[in-house]
Amino acid sequence: MFKKVLIANRGEIACRIIRACRDLSIKTVAVHSEVDRESMHVKLADQAICVGHASASESYLNIPSIIAAAEISGADAIHPGYGFLAENTYFAEVCEACGLKFIGPSKESIEQMGDKISAVELMKKSGVPTVPGSNGSVSADDPKIFAMAKKTGYPVIIKATAGGGGKGMRIVVSEEALQNAIIMAQTEAKAAFGNPDVYMEKYIEEPHHIEFQVLGDKYGRTAYLPERDCSIQRRHQKLVEESPSPLMSPALRKKMGKAAKSVAAAIKYVTVGTVEFILDKKGHFYFMEMNTRIQVEHPVTEMITGIDLVKEQIKLAAGEKLSIISEKVKILGHAIECRINAEDPDTDFIPSPGKIGKLFLPGGPGIRIDSHVYSGYTIPPFYDSLIAKIIAFGSDRNESVIRMQRALREVEIEGIKNTVSLHSKIMANETFRKGGVSTDFLPKYIFER
Numbered sequence: 001m002f003k004k005v006l007i008a009n010r011g012e013i014a015c016r017i018i019r020a021c022r023d024l025s026i027k028t029v030a031v032h033s034e035v036d037r038e039s040m041h042v043k044l045a046d047q048a049i050c051v052g053h054a055s056a057s058e059s060y061l062n063i064p065s066i067i068a069a070a071e072i073s074g075a076d077a078i079h080p081g082y083g084f085l086a087e088n089t090y091f092a093e094v095c096e097a098c099g100l101k102f103i104g105p106s107k108e109s110i111e112q113m114g115d116k117i118s119a120v121e122l123m124k125k126s127g128v129p130t131v132p133g134s135n136g137s138v139s140a141d142d143p144k145i146f147a148m149a150k151k152t153g154y155p156v157i158i159k160a161t162a163g164g165g166g167k168g169m170r171i172v173v174s175e176e177a178l179q180n181a182i183i184m185a186q187t188e189a190k191a192a193f194g195n196p197d198v199y200m201e202k203y204i205e206e207p208h209h210i211e212f213q214v215l216g217d218k219y220g221r222t223a224y225l226p227e228r229d230c231s232i233q234r235r236h237q238k239l240v241e242e243s244p245s246p247l248m249s250p251a252l253r254k255k256m257g258k259a260a261k262s263v264a265a266a267i268k269y270v271t272v273g274t275v276e277f278i279l280d281k282k283g284h285f286y287f288m289e290m291n292t293r294i295q296v297e298h299p300v301t302e303m304i305t306g307i308d309l310v311k312e313q314i315k316l317a318a319g320e321k322l323s324i325i326s327e328k329v330k331i332l333g334h335a336i337e338c339r340i341n342a343e344d345p346d347t348d349f350i351p352s353p354g355k356i357g358k359l360f361l362p363g364g365p366g367i368r369i370d371s372h373v374y375s376g377y378t379i380p381p382f383y384d385s386l387i388a389k390i391i392a393f394g395s396d397r398n399e400s401v402i403r404m405q406r407a408l409r410e411v412e413i414e415g416i417k418n419t420v421s422l423h424s425k426i427m428a429n430e431t432f433r434k435g436g437v438s439t440d441f442l443p444k445y446i447f448e449r
């Protein structure tokens with residue numbers, strides 16, 4: 001097992017990783033920017049090193065500084081968390097070249113899943129269902145695109161191969177708009193990712209976002225865990241996640257879970273990852289993408305399975321054998337996570353950084369808080385606006401919703417705008433309470449009525 005882990009991240013996830021390390025008796029090194037000296041992760045870690053100025057590109061993305069910090073502190077592994085360097089193949093490669101274990105999959109796995117065209121192609125070969133479409137990149141001046149779109153059937157969606165998470169996507173409803181949409185998508189993709197390649201898929205209307213946690217060890221063993229339903233999103237930002245999905249039957253869970261497991265097996269995946277599917281109205285599911293990192297919403301899976309995913313991730317990276325057997329994992333209840341952001345939901349979610357005055361975070365039966373903020377803490381304007389995750393566990397969905405409502409009522413955050421009131425609105429919504437909403441829920445039921 002590792003003796004000392006450097007955490008190349010900040011915020012709640014850095015704190016979460018430090019706690020997992022402590023449970024494994026591993027020493028921890030925090031890195032931080034100049035404005036993050038008073039951050040919780042710096043206080044929680046055994047050791048802290050400043051790696052640069054406030055802007056992420058000069059600190060949390062500054063590879064030479066982070067590697068130097070690992071060498072100076074004598075760390076033997078680096079945990080990247082999510083965001084920042086978590087899915088950067090170059091960083092994974094540099095870590096390994098410097099004799100530092102990257103706590104994540106191989107750079108080959110990151111690469112294969114980072115390119116969406118190659119990811120989809122690989123899935124097709126492995127027998128995992130994919131959406132009908134172009135099978136590779138499309139070009140605006142290729143006359144065949146019209147026949148292709150017609151055969152697929154409108155609407156179609158144009159996606160960037162280097163994209164993911166909803167970035168750079170365009171829905172095309174008719175032939176007239178096709179060529180222009182491809183040109184626009186290519187231009188955007190080139191500007192955002194440095195790669196102009198785009199591909200075409202049939203657009204699945206009112207989909208549900210269902211994802212499966214997978215795990216793999218370096219001996220070729222893989223497992224899947226029960227799904228997370230992340231259909232409540234706004235502009236590709238997840239706001240609420242839950243597990244299990246209200247839509248799932250044991251048979252469909254097994255079918256989708258096995259497909260997710262075969263995705264992991266196909267790329268000899270090591271550590272933890274997530275296979276994302278969309279599920280249509282008829283119960284057909286399609287592979288979307290794979291996230292090769294620990295995700296923000298991992299706690300809902302932890303709550304319903306009793307498995308500490310960050311601990312598992314570290315153990316798998318250290319070369320331990322996977323001991324989880326999918327079929328033996330029991331679903332212990334229901335969990336919901338609400339992401340509390342320092343944003344103003346009444347003014348188009350503009351960020352609301354600043355100093356937190358009075359702060360009270362809830363507790364009591366079934367409530368877990370993953371957060372890095374405290375009374376007197378100043379949220380800097382440079383990073384993402386997630387300030388706390390409230391996770392409510394109950395014996396069934398209704399109990400977890402009721403506990404979430406109780407928790408939301410208890411929250412007090414003075415000094416900054418936040419999204420608590422929006423979550424209360426969602427929890428009280430009749431359609432949400434019935435369960436099984438699609439990704440159209442937020443725009444349709446919360447913002448336009």
Ligand code: MV4
Binds near residue numbers: 231278
């Ligand atoms: C789609 C789709 C419909 N049809 N692909 C957005 C995030 C990315 N991972 C996949 N996304 C979508 N891909 C086809 N062929 C609809 C979405 C989508 C979506 C998916 C999951 C959750 C929220 C969403 C919101 C808008 C669009």
